[in-house]
Amino acid sequence: MFSYWSEFYLLAGSAAAVLIGLIFVVVTLMQDRSRSSVMAGSKLYMGPVVLQVSFVLALSGAALIPDVRPGAMGIVTGVVAIWGFYRGVQSIVGINALKGEDKPHWTDVWFYGVIPTALSIALALIAFGFESGADWAVNGVAAAIMIILLLAIRNEWDLVTWLAPRPDK
Numbered sequence: 001m002f003s004y005w006s007e008f009y010l011l012a013g014s015a016a017a018v019l020i021g022l023i024f025v026v027v028t029l030m031q032d033r034s035r036s037s038v039m040a041g042s043k044l045y046m047g048p049v050v051l052q053v054s055f056v057l058a059l060s061g062a063a064l065i066p067d068v069r070p071g072a073m074g075i076v077t078g079v080v081a082i083w084g085f086y087r088g089v090q091s092i093v094g095i096n097a098l099k100g101e102d103k104p105h106w107t108d109v110w111f112y113g114v115i116p117t118a119l120s121i122a123l124a125l126i127a128f129g130f131e132s133g134a135d136w137a138v139n140g141v142a143a144a145i146m147i148i149l150l151l152a153i154r155n156e157w158d159l160v161t162w163l164a165p166r167p168d169k
Contacts, residue, residue, distance in 0.1 A: 001070060001138060002063045012145050013060030016053040019152055023050050026159055044094045045159055048112050051087055052152040055080045056145050063141070070137070074130030077141060081123035088117030111155055119148055 002009065023046060062068060062076040092113035098104050123144055129137030 001068060001073070005138070005142060006064060008142060009060040009063040009145075012149055013057050013064070015149060016056035016060065016152075019053040019149075019156060020050060020057070022156060023053075026156065044091055044098075045108075045112060045155075048087060048091050048116060049152055049155045049159065051084070052116060052148050052155070055084060056149050056152070059141060059145055070130045070133055073137075073141070074127045077123055077130060078127035081120045081127055084120035084123065085117055088113055088120055092117065111151065111158065115151060116148075119144060119151070 026046070059077065059080060062073055065072075092109055095104050095109045095113055122140070126137050126140040126144060129140060
């Protein structure tokens with residue numbers, strides 16, 4: 001099913017693994033932040049980014065399984081969709097609840113919550129496509145992986161540019 005896609009999934013999965021590693025580097029930049037700020041930021045911002053690249057890694061790995069069946073790929077895609085939808089809604093609610101000094105930029109709810117939630121809905125449709133034997137599901141999961149990966153890159157850049165400036169002493 002994915003025989004012509006192996007290089008794409010190998011590249012996407014490798015990029016996701018590197019991005020997961022870079023999140024650990026980002027965490028080290030947080031040494032000057034208060035613990036409460038780090039914990040809130042981790043749940044609402046870093047968690048979704050790690051989850052997004054983990055989804056790319058999981059979907060890429062599943063696609064690289066020799067002779068993977070459409071039903072199995074549908075199950076993996078469906079689990080990713082459900083988990084992503086739950087976390088996306090959690091991010092939307094959590095980011096919208098931030099007020100005062102912690103009030104986020106208006107784009108945060110979109111890039112960390114709304115767009116990932118919409119991508120999870122798309123993945124649910126793709127999972128259904130795999131389950132029903134639709135040919136477009138193969139292209140759909142590849143497109144979703146690329147969009148998730150690009151979104152994760154954007155969000156990691158956003159995190160790094162927010163964390164890198166040190167507060168004045």
